[in-house]
Amino acid sequence: MATTHWVHAQTIKEHYGYRDFSDQPEHWRLVRWLYQRAWIGGESPSMMFDLTTARLVEQKILLPGVTVLSRLISGVRERVANRTWNVLSKLPFPEQIEKLEALIAVGEQARLTPLEQLRKSPTRSSGPALINALHRLVAIRELGIGQLDVGKIPPIRFKALSKTAFTLRAQAIARMPAARRIATLVAWAYVMEAVAIDDALDVLDLLVKDIFAKSELDGKKTRLRTLKDLDAAALQLSSACQVLVNSDCDDTQVRERVWQRLTPEQLTSAIAKVEELARPPEDRYHQELLQQWRAVRRFLPKLLSILDFQGNLAGQKTLAAWKFLQSIEGHRKPKMDAAPLKIVNKSWASWVVSSDGSIDRRAYTFCVLEQLLEGLRRRDLFVSKGERWSNPRAKLLQGQAWESARASVCRTLNLNPQPLPEISTLQQQLDRAYSRTAQNLPQNSLVRIEVDKKGKESLTIRNLDKLDEPKSYLKLKEKIEALLPQVDLPEVLLEIQAKTGFMDEFTHLAESQARVRDLSISICAVLIAGGCNIGLSPLVRQGIPALTRGRLAWIERNYFRPETLIRANARLVDAQTEIPLAQSWGGGEVASADGLRFVVPVRTLNAGANRKYFGQGRGITYYNYTSDQFTGFHGLVVPGTLRDSLAVLVGLLEQQTSLRPRELMTDTSGYSDVVFGLFWLLGYQFSPRLADAGAARFWRLDSQADYGILDKLARQTVKVELIEHNWDDLLRVAGSLKLGTVSATEIVRVLHRGKKPSTIARAIGELGRITKTLYLLNYVDDEAYRRRILTQLNRGESRHSLARAVFHGRRGEVRQRYREGQEEQLGTLGLVVNALVLWNTYYMDAALSQLRSSGWEIADEDKARLSPLPHSHFNMLGRYQFSLPEELKDGGMRPLREVEPGDELVDLELW
Structure with missing residues (x-):
């Protein structure tokens, strides 16, 4: 019998073309592929297991046992680690x-x-x-x-x-x-x-x-103290000038009339007082700034001797001035005649160069420091060995690397290597959009054209009226929320672990498999400590090995890292996409981005001031991205309230979930022409909610085109030649972003250079004006589109409310001093919120099934209105038990709450 079974198996393999796992040379090729993947990639063991399984299935190789494949992957990773250690350990002397x-x-x-x-x-x-x-x-x-x-x-x-x-x-x-x-x-x-x-x-x-802010504050205080003297002197001068402008006063009597009002001494004193206290418009409290010279001298010698800056063409004049300061350092009375003066702007000119032509060293140094920091922020100056302050232009694809990647980049982004076909397509889209909007405008009651006193036309868009919620939806929502079980937060996390295994993504720092019991309980406790902002102390249980302080601190130190949080979050997001209820909310192609503000009361460099959000203190912004299925798929921490446009692309390019959002919706703060241009190049749709869309500029490509009622509104013409001449550079920037050689934050910061943008920034901006106009025309013409944007943004804001409820400890303040710690804690918060959203979605979907089986007729539009963000049934305060009933440990469901007596299920069609 055994022989017959073996013969049959061999016959089946030969017929369908399958091979054994140990057959050569396929096994050797697999090992080589695994080794190369482990050497140049960063996948976790579980990810490598999945990739290897898919490769074996694709090549018709019979899958071995799980332990055989696991041991092979473990052995390959060990060989890669040993090779890394051996190579690096032999480098130093x-x-x-x-x-x-x-x-x-x-x-x-x-x-x-x-x-x-x-x-x-x-x-x-x-x-x-x-x-x-x-x-x-x-x-x-x-x-x-x-x-x-x-x-x-x-x-x-x-x-x-x-x-x-x-x-x-x-x-x-x-x-x-x-x-x-x-x-x-x-x-x-x-x-x-x-x-x-x-x-x-x-x-x-x-x-x-x-230092500059303190000088400005001191200057304002000094000015307030001297305002009384300045007013008195100015009034005296006004009295004298009234005589001068009086046409009835003869020129020969001017002095006599003035002396009747003021003595020569009083007038001289008033002139001197005004000259002493009055400040020219370009003066920015330079006198107070020069008084900070001793504070600057404390660190300047070290700074000049240790840091060497580099710069592009725009930063050369600042670089020359910095090198001059390096050359004179250590000299008590240096010769300032050779100081490069191209760096001295109008506001500094009178302070740096005196009337006799001599150069003031203090004023010149402050001028150079100001321009140095401005150049560093724009990345006209940089430090080559740095990371955040390095040169992003050097990270763009260049030379042979770009030549090799151009064709694949164009295919990936679906862009033509030549500009004319793309511009022609945009021209056609723009003509159709103008024609459609002009045709529909007379029937559009929410939009009208207004003409100001100068004859300039602009659009006025009325705010959207709030829609009444259907009674059927309100009843359904109430019934669903009444059915959701009441549960403690630890049980939610352990239950989601049983269903998705997301905690398995938390691996030890040394990449070895953990050999500790009840690891998921310890990870659950640390998730609550960070997500709820309560620290480890409330979760410590001395009688439970998995919850001792030493165990929890060890878990937090060795298992919680940005990459493990990202992988665990991806599991939750992927699980959400498979639930039928979540699919009724959206397919993951639409997302929104917004910032969640946190006060940081401890001393840290990674926080900024903003009185509106942080009062007298400083804080950070957790800029996060929400899908149309209510899941958060990415987030990053920025100090203070950094302009949203610098971070708006990051989530789309760097997120690691199965979602592939193509459209991103934001508030007005994320908007700029450059951002519109980059989104189009990368194949995304940028859809900001514009607070004043009517005041935005509408652009055209054809200056001779007649757009009817909108013709006078489209006053500006795009400089097409700028796009054509720089098309290859536009593709290179987009390709570098897509392939990850440069981060979106770095490149957007460089492109947003203020008054003097680079040629490529202007070309991307011109392209963005076309795509922005297309968006504006759709925005104006389609009320449903505007409402869809508002709906998605409201989802993100509602998710923020849930995050605030979770992050209740320590007054909702972030008390991590370092950027890495802030990112880990807020990443933990995002993970916990996603677990709550997923739990709600599971049980809401189960509740809908129960209602249908009981005779409810549920309309699809009512189901699509439901939200998985209610949280009154979650207990997040004071009771932390880390155990699950046996029936839930294998992924089962807890029973829904009973319907209250007398509350019969009513067919929705009868309401």
């Missing part, structure tokens, strides 16, 4: 190895190792803090690791290895085998130089900003 080993040694009178001291980023913006940040950079550079050739190691392997040293304690690194220990320290030191540069420049940026 013996003297460098000695210095690296000293980093993890504790001194006799020190509480922390040098490694732990150097890992601490600055939290204050002060002169001493900047000096300490520069000393930290010098200490890292003295290791000499930045000079090693690490090109043989893929960036992803280097990045993963360095994260270990950034997170693990020095004692844990010291216990590693020699090769791994040295490799880990080499990776850390190499990456740490860029981190230290960025931290120093962050402190410099905030410090100089504070």
Whole structure:
């Protein structure tokens, strides 16, 4: 019988063309493919398992047992790790190895190792803090690791290895085998130089900003104190001038009349007082700023000697002035005649160059510092070894790399390599949109054309009226919410874990499989500690091994990282897409983006001031992206209230879920011509809710086209030649963003250069004016479109309300000092909110099924109106039990609540 079974199996394999897993050379090719994937990629073991399974199925290779494939992947990853350690550990010289080993040694009178001291980023913006940040950079550079050739190691392997040293304690690194220990320290030191540069420049940026702000505040206070004297002197001068402008007064009697009102001494004193107190319009409290000279001298010598800047063409004049300051440093009375003066603008001119032609060193230094920071923010100046303050232009595809990628980029983005076909298509779309909108305008009661006193036409759009909610929907909503079980937050997370396994994505930092019991309970507790902002203390249970303080702290330190949070969140988002109820809300093609504000009461560099949102304090914005299925698929932390347009593209390009949103809706703050242009190049639709759409400019491509009633409204013509001449550069920018060689935040910051944008920025802006006009015409013409935008934005705002309810601890303030900690905590908050949304969706879908089986007729439009964001049935306060009933541990459902007596189920058609 066994022989017959084997023969039959062999016959079936031969007939359908299947092969055994161990057959050669396919097995060798699989191992080579796995090795290459692990060497240059960053997939987790579970992701590699799925990819390998898909490859085997595609190539008709019989799948082995789960343990066989798991062991193969584990072995390959181990070989890759060993290769990384061996290559890196052989790079440093013996003297460098000695210095690296000293980093993890504790001194006799020190509480922390040098490694732990150097890992601490600055939290204050002060002169001493900047000096300490520069000393930290010098200490890292003295290791000499930045000079090693690490090109043989893929960036992803280097990045993963360095994260270990950034997170693990020095004692844990010291216990590693020699090769791994040295490799880990080499990776850390190499990456740490860029981190230290960025931290120093962050402190410099905030410090100089504070110095200028303090000078302005002091100037305003001084001006208020002297306002009485200025008014008195001005009134005296006014009295004298009245005589001059009096036509009845003879010219020979002017002096006599003036002296009747004022004595010569009083007039002279009034003139002197006005000259002393009055300020020219371009003066920005320079006198008070010069009084901050001693504060600047505390850090300037170190800054000049340690940091070397580079610049593009626009930054060369600032760079020349900076090098001049470096050349005169250390001289008590330097010769200022050779100072480059091209950097001196109008507001500084009278302060830098005196009437006798001499140059004031203090004023010149402040002028250079101001222009230096302005150039760094625009990235006209940069530091090559930095990360956040580096040159984003250098990260664009260039030379042979761009030539090789051009064809695939055009195919991926569905763009023609030549500009004329694309412009022709846009022209046709624009003509049709103008024609349709002009034809429908007389019947559009919410929109009208108004003409001002100068004959200039503009559109006025009336606000949308609130629609009454159908009684059938209100009854359905009430019934659904009454059926949702009341549940504690820990049970929600454990139940979602049983259904989706999202906690399995939290892997140990060392990439080894955890061998601890009840790991999901510990992860659940840490999720609640971060998501609810209550810390670990309320969750510690000394009698439960999974909830001891040591276990929870170990889990938080080794399992919670941005990449594990992202992978776990992707599981929740993907699970939401499979629920029928969620599919009635949308297919994931539409999303919205908005910012959630948090006060940060602790000292940190990654926070900004905004009185509207943070009062007297400082804060951060969690800029997050919500799909039309109510799930949050990405988020990032920005200091203060950074302009939304700098971050609006990030979520679409960097999110790692199965959703593929094609349209993004935002508030007005995310809008600009450049953003419209980039969205179109990347194949996305940008749909901002415009607070004053009627005041926006409408553009045309054909200056001779007749657009009827809208003809005078389309007054501006797009410079098509600018797009044509720079088309290849536009494709290169889009390709670089799509392939991830440069981040969207960096490139948008460079393109938004203010008064003097680059040629490519102007070309993208011209393209954006076309796509913006297409959007405006649709926005004006289609009331349903405007309402759809409003609906999606309301979903994001309602999700923020749920997030506020979850993040209830410590008055809803973020108390993490470092950017990485803020990102992890708010990423945890987003994950917990997604778990609540998913739980609600599961049970609402079950409730709908129960209602249908009981005779309810549920309209599709009522179902589409439902929201998975109610949270009154969730207990988030004070009761944290980490156990599930047996029937739920395998993914089962808890019973819905009973219908109240006398509350019969009524057919909706009878209402």
